[in-house]
Amino acid sequence: xxxxxxxxxxxxxxxxxxxxxxxxxxxxxxxxxxxxxxxxxxxxxxxxxxxxxxxxxxxxxxxxxxxxxxxxxxxxxxxxxxxxxxxxxxxxxxxxxxxxxxxxxxxxxxxxxxxxxxxxxxxxxxxxxxxxxxxxxxxxxxxxxxxxxxxxxxxxxxxxxxxxx
Amino acid sequence: xxxxxxxxxxxxxxxxxxxxxxxxxxxxxxxxxxxxxxxxxxxxxxxxxxxxxxxxxxxxxxxxxxxxxxxxxxxxxxxxxxxxxxxxxxxxxxxxxxxxxxxxxxxxxxxxxxxxxxxxxxxxxxxxxxxxxxxxxxxxxxxxxxxxxxxxxxxxxxxxxxxxxxxxxxxxxxxxxxxxxxxxxxxxxxxxxxxxxxxxxxxxxxxxxxxxxxxxxxxxxxxxxxxxxxxxxxxxxxxxxxxxxxxxxxxxxxxxxxxxxxxxxxxxxxxxxxxxxxxxxxxxxxxxxxxxxxxxxxxxxxxxxxxxxxxxxxxxxxxxxxxxxxxxxxxxxxxxxxxxxxxxxxxxxxxxxxxxxxxxxxxxxxxxxxxxxxxxxxxxxxxxxxxxxxxxxxxxxxxxxxxxxxxxx
Numbered sequence: 001x002x003x004x005x006x007x008x009x010x011x012x013x014x015x016x017x018x019x020x021x022x023x024x025x026x027x028x029x030x031x032x033x034x035x036x037x038x039x040x041x042x043x044x045x046x047x048x049x050x051x052x053x054x055x056x057x058x059x060x061x062x063x064x065x066x067x068x069x070x071x072x073x074x075x076x077x078x079x080x081x082x083x084x085x086x087x088x089x090x091x092x093x094x095x096x097x098x099x100x101x102x103x104x105x106x107x108x109x110x111x112x113x114x115x116x117x118x119x120x121x122x123x124x125x126x127x128x129x130x131x132x133x134x135x136x137x138x139x140x141x142x143x144x145x146x147x148x149x150x151x152x153x154x155x156x157x158x159x160x161x162x163x164x165x
Numbered sequence: 166x167x168x169x170x171x172x173x174x175x176x177x178x179x180x181x182x183x184x185x186x187x188x189x190x191x192x193x194x195x196x197x198x199x200x201x202x203x204x205x206x207x208x209x210x211x212x213x214x215x216x217x218x219x220x221x222x223x224x225x226x227x228x229x230x231x232x233x234x235x236x237x238x239x240x241x242x243x244x245x246x247x248x249x250x251x252x253x254x255x256x257x258x259x260x261x262x263x264x265x266x267x268x269x270x271x272x273x274x275x276x277x278x279x280x281x282x283x284x285x286x287x288x289x290x291x292x293x294x295x296x297x298x299x300x301x302x303x304x305x306x307x308x309x310x311x312x313x314x315x316x317x318x319x320x321x322x323x324x325x326x327x328x329x330x331x332x333x334x335x336x337x338x339x340x341x342x343x344x345x346x347x348x349x350x351x352x353x354x355x356x357x358x359x360x361x362x363x364x365x366x367x368x369x370x371x372x373x374x375x376x377x378x379x380x381x382x383x384x385x386x387x388x389x390x391x392x393x394x395x396x397x398x399x400x401x402x403x404x405x406x407x408x409x410x411x412x413x414x415x416x417x418x419x420x421x422x423x424x425x426x427x428x429x430x431x432x433x434x435x436x437x438x439x440x441x442x443x444x445x446x447x448x449x450x451x452x453x454x455x456x457x458x459x460x461x462x463x464x465x466x467x468x469x470x471x472x473x474x475x476x477x478x479x480x481x482x483x484x485x486x487x488x489x490x491x492x493x494x495x496x497x498x499x500x501x502x503x504x505x506x507x508x509x510x511x512x513x514x515x516x517x518x519x520x521x522x523x524x525x526x527x528x529x530x531x532x533x534x535x536x537x538x539x540x541x542x543x544x545x546x547x548x549x550x551x552x553x554x555x556x557x558x559x560x561x562x563x564x565x566x567x568x569x570x571x572x573x574x
Contacts, residue, residue: 102494104478105346106391106404107448107455109367110411110432113388141344
């Protein structure tokens with residue numbers, strides 16, 4: 001099986017004197033209670049997450065804070081997206097739901113899924129076959145704009161449409 | 166045992182001496198590291214006033230492994246109430262450390278420990294004895310020798326890490342090159358569970374700490390997130406959305422489904438168990454905004470916990486059952502609060518710039534660990550349960566978040 005990746009020591013920066021460079025090696029037990037040892041397991045590195053590409057003519061849509069309802073603008077974009085999908089019947093699409101970084105990550109994962117599902121249901125109501133559409137939520141991961149201001153937050157509250165091979 | 170004092174009340178004067186070599190050549194680095202780790206833990210506890218070592222007299226240079234060999238007068242003269250002494254011995258890589266804790270006022274030994282291990286276990290040995298010092302003084306062991314799991318993206322991907330309670334000995338545990346989120350320790354401390362997108366969907370994974378062996382535990386389509394072990398370690402609560410909506414579910418530790426806990430149109434997420442495992446705090450937007458609710462698993466009723474604020478999240482029930490910590494969005498910033506499980510006596514713990522999120526309790530309920538971006542980059546911070554003693558513990562490098570505290574080790 002694959003060579004065991006050596007644990008990567010985490011070097012400290014010049015911050016607190018009490019923190020020091022770390023031995024990434026396997027820790028041994030020590031006397032009294034046998035200090036736990038931990039190391040990195042062997043993993044087979046198959047990357048089954050195929051890298052979808054954003055389809056230019058499938059535009060992303062945006063949402064208000066802590067909301068997953070479709071605004072009139074979002075609906076208009078989805079109507080165009082549905083036209084494109086009906087014109088390309090063999091195109092499969094993954095709808096990715098995102099949030100801005102405020103809020104608990106887990107709540108945002110759930111909210112991101114809600115946003116992706118809202119887009120999916122609307123596309124289906126426009127006649128796009130459901131089996132062509134899949135949904136995933138990334139919550140506040142992978143922001144379009146990592147800045148911490150209202151404009152960036154607005155950019156990140158979105159659903160994207162990625163074509164799947 | 167010295168009478169109990171709460172942090173902030175009058176502190177106990179402690180003389181924390183450098184341990185002396187029991188045989189062989191002196192090793193100042195070992196003596197200094199043992200001393201400094203102990204001093205930082207005592208400081209964090211808020212229970213002690215540490216005397217200035219410059220004032221120590223010659224008895225500080227003797228190991229004093231038995232009370233008969235300690236010159237208590239010297240220490241009483243300095244106003245010390247308790248005294249930490251001892252010695253060390255290094256044979257090759259084998260390290261032997263003898264700690265003693267004396268009650269200076271009553272001139273007697275409170276506790277002593279001998280640790281045998283390797284040179285690199287020196288910090289853990291000091292943490293372990295600091296736990297014993299707290300036990301002698303308050304009746305309850307400290308958490309300093311436990312570990313903290315967290316997420317760091319220093320490699321360019323969010324991976325799972327482990328570190329000591331003072332941030333040292335950081336070690337990367339996963340190599341998924343995807344997104345790993347929200348770890349939780351099993352009560353016996355041998356295992357960590359966490360969510361990962363490694364296979365293209367947010368699935369729940371488990372990892373044995375001693376072997377590094379990893380497996381998928383729950384991988385229904387959609388969300389398998391925010392998993393928390395029940396305190397008895399026999400079941401896991403998490404949020405899954407395969408039913409079409411994010412609901413709280415109960416799984417066996419083999420991943421088998423035991424029970425569906427919520428059937429509500431709202432988002433139900435972030436479960437946190439009461440110590441007895443009969444109640445569950447969680448976040449739901451069933452009343453519009455995200456608020457924290459408490460569900461009675463036996464009776465089945467669910468009541469809202471947070472009366473104030475418009476966005477409350479990530480509840481964490483203290484192991485002693487007395488408080489529930491959570492984060493609240495107020496004027497665009499997240500701060501950490503605690504409240505009694507009946508919703509009364511709400512207290513705000515953090516102030517100032519930055520979002521403070523994801524609070525988690527230490528196993529002895531004295532401390533909270535959380536993430537904050539107050540210095541521009543998310544880091545892991547620790548503070549006492551009353552909000553004092555804040556210090557950052559994660560090293561620089563990446564954005565660190567989602568801390569989880571292991572049980573007593």
